[in-house]
Amino acid sequence: MAPASEVDLFAPFERDVILEIRTSKMEIMPGLKIETGINKRIRTGRIPVTFGGLDADEHDLVFHGGPDKAIHGYCCAHYPTWQKEFPEAAARFRPGGFGENFVTERMNERNVCIGDVVSVGDDGVLLQVSLPRQPCFKLNHRFQLKNFAPNTYKTSRTGWYYRVLQEGTVQAGDEIRLVERKWPGWTIERVQEYLHRTQDNAIMNEKLAAISDMGDESRKAFERRVDKLKAKQRRAAAALNGNGDEAKEKWRDFRIVEKKVETPRISSFIFEALHPDPEAGEMQLGAHARLRLPNGLQRSYSIVSGTPNRFELGIALEEPSRGGSSYLHNTAQVDDIVQIGRVTTDIKPAGAASNHVFIAGGIGITAFLSMLEMYRKIHWDSTLHYGVRDASSDVPFRARIEALGDSVKMYDRARGQRMDIAAIFSGLPWNSHVYVCGPRRMMDEAMREAKARGLGEDEVHFEAFGADTSGDPFEVEVTSAREKSSRVLQVGAEETLLEVLKRHFGDEDVPSSCEVGNCGTCKVVLRSGRVDHRGTSLMEEERKDAMLSCVSRGIGKIAIEI
Known part of the structure; x- marks a missing residue:
């Protein structure tokens, strides 16, 4: 048999040999609190194969295992290439590194097709290629390389899964023979092209x-x-x-079907669409809804959970209120109709991270609660640091937070407990992603710590639930693509650029959503002038030629384009 480094990975596959068979029990992944079945060890002798996979091979059934993922195959000829590309982790790139059950030499993503039926050995085992392997953060952690996982599908070296068509036994040295090729045009590599790299064809x-x-x-x-x-x-x-304006914000009527006091300061509201949208799909994690209240005010609030046709908000009574929270707390009643506009999110789940660390204060928990519950469900390692005024009376959605178990560290100000943000950042585990939502002081301190420790903008997400929008008056020259002309407007000390733009151009020309600097919906082109940038949704590079009209303020005179 030729050495792995000399294998022609473009040669057609008709037969190959199983070099090793590996299985594993579930065990805690080093440095994490979650279990994994990736650490597979060599098995000898004849091993039973059932429709669930190999004997004594355990899976995390959230993402692995089941009939379509009974057995994982991987080409060991990839390992020398990985070693050359990542010399710092060369010792970790060896057979079994990807958690494969079958270690083979010639079968690979270029000559194996979806639907291939293969026989294994002489005991009647029949398998069918069912899926390309979907890489996840566990590969990053396994090889101690941040953001390594995407390299596997970019280079088509993920491996593939088999389903079992006929049971029996197998052993190392058994020959794998191609019995039937049902989809000759769809190699694993070609499937990966459209699954990962070219998704819009x-x-x-x-x-x-x-x-x-x-x-x-x-x-x-x-x-x-x-x-x-x-x-x-x-x-x-x-x-x-209709009117030809697809970009126009669509407002839908929702009824308040439940209003519940969570704490003396926080109430929850369940809104249900009067006319459900059958094509609405699933609610995005970390979403917020834009409300148009009967008193004319428009406000955005984080969605705690639900679907696009029925969802729950948690709303704190602001001190002092700008009018939105006081209306909902003191005036709004069950059966009232409220209009809902855009439902958007600016949070992108960090699937490449090994650890997810949430820092929240008070009502800030609403931005992350659905994410925390989902991460727990899919076995992502997550921790919540949660600061409250009084743990006995000021914890909204208490049952759901308690259900998160020992992943929650609560800080009770009434008992003199203070969240040490510097300590949290200094103690971050390897390859962590941090999510922060809370009072301005908490946000500012977290931003300073993240910057001091060199964390990139792709490693920390800031979700504000309030914003300081006031400041010195300024003048803005606005060029409108629709009007093909410009006009000069004044922005007062207590109003935002967004409010002025909406007053003069309307909602359609100046879309917005969260209005606290999180989502970037209200971004406008900055043509000239200096800006006091506020909010978190713009990267540093973007701030050179863009600004958030909802929170940022011009200095003196600026020119923008909408």
């Missing part, structure tokens, strides 16, 4: 969604893309048949 998405032998995980991803595109086309056609 409508024709290919439709073709891939029609491959009946592809496992649910990938096939349904293609089906969702097809459905999403068709829904988008229907909405575009409906808009063009």
Whole structure:
């Protein structure tokens, strides 16, 4: 047999040999609190194969295992290449490193196709290639390389899964023979091209969604893309048949179906659509809804949980209130109708991180509660540092927070407990992503600590629930693409640029959502002038030629384009 480094990975596959068979029990991953089955050890002798996989091979069933992921195969000829590309981790790139069950030499992503039926050994075992392996953060942690996982699908070295068609026994040295090739045009590499690298090819998405032998995980991803595109086309056609303005914000009527006092300062509200949208899909994590209240005010609040047609908000009574929270607390009642506009999110789940550290204060928990619950459900290692005024009376959604168990560290100000943000940042585990939402002082301190420790903007997310928008008056020259002309406007000390723009141009020309600097919806082009940048959604590079109209303020005179 030729050394792995000399294997022609483009040669057609008709037969190969299993060099090693590996299985594992679930165990705690080093440096984390979660279990993994990636540490597979060599097995000898004949090993039973059932429809669930190899004997004594345990899986984290959230992402691994099940009929479509019964057995994982990987080409050991990839390991020398990984060693050259990542010499700092060369010792960790060895057979078994990817948690594979079958270590083979010639079968690889370029010559294995979805739906291939193969026989293994002489005991009647039949397997079918079902899925490309979907890499996750555990590979980053396994090899101690940040953001390593995407390299696997970019270079088509992920491996693949088998489903079991016929049970039996296998052992190292057994020959794998190609019995039937049902989808010769769809190698694992080509599937990965459209699964990961070129996701917007409508024709290919439709073709891939029609491959009946592809496992649910990938096939349904293609089906969702097809459905999403068709829904988008229907909405575009409906808009063009109406007033032709697809970008116009759509306001829907929702009824308050439940209002509940969570704490003396915080109430929860459940809103239900009068006319549910059957194509609304799932609610995004970390989303916030834009409300237009009967008193004319427009405000955005974090969605605690729910669907686009029925969701829950947690709202604190501001001191002093700008009018929105006081209306909802003191005037709004069950059965009242409230209009809901854009539902957006600016939080991107950091799937490459090994650890997820949340820092929240008071009502700031509403921005992250659904994420924390989801991360716990999918076994992502997460920790919540939560500061409250009084743990006995000032904890909203208490049952849900308590259900997070020992991943929560609560700080009770009534008992003299203070959250030490500097200590939290100094003690961050390797490859952590931090999410922060709380009072201005908490946010500022977290920003200073993140900067002092050299954390990149892709490693920390700041979600404000309030913003200081006042300041010195300034003048702005506005060029409007629709009007093809410019006008000069004045922004007063107690009003925002966004408010002035909406007053003169309307909601359609100046979209917005969160209005506290989180989401970036209200971003405008900065043509000239100095800006006091506020909010968190713009990267440092973006601030050279853009500003957030909801919170940032010009200095003297500026020129913008909308």
